[in-house]
Amino acid sequence: MSTIRKYIHTNRQVLKYLLMKTSTNRPLSPHLQVYKPQLTSILSIFHRGTGVVLAIGSILVAYWLSAIATGPEAFASANAILGSFLGKLILFGWxxxxxxxxxxxxxxxxxxxxxxxxxxxxxxSGKVVLGAATVLTILLWLVA
Structure with a gap:
């Protein structure tokens, strides 16, 4: 048998074995709600979530920059939206x-x-990250 045929034959056997094992009645692993949340897992989720928030929030920054380039009326409109309470709250979170x-x-x-x-x-270090992010955010908003 050629090397390629041996490879295909071996892979078929492995695939059959894996399919047989997955179809057996094994207990499921516990759901996430069973586990007590830990600081490390929460911070990991926050890190991923803030990455998404930054990507989506960048659209607002691009909108504001394009309003600057478009002219005074567009800039005034963008400032009215981003200068509202909700706009400032979103920018603070961002x-x-x-x-x-x-x-x-x-x-x-x-x-x-x-x-x-x-x-x-x-x-x-997780607590330092939370504290530093909060302090830096407040300082920036006080200075800006």
């Missing part, structure tokens, strides 16, 4: 997401260099 994602990215760089993997340091 700013927090930006700083959280930045600070948590620095935390990940620390992990990439091999530091901070023990449990106390992981929890401490």
């Amino acid at each position: 700013t927090w997401a930006l700083f959280y994602h930045l600070c948590n990215g620095i935390r990940h760089l620390m992990w990439d260099s091999g530091y901070g993997f023990d449990i106390p340091t992981t929890y401490l």
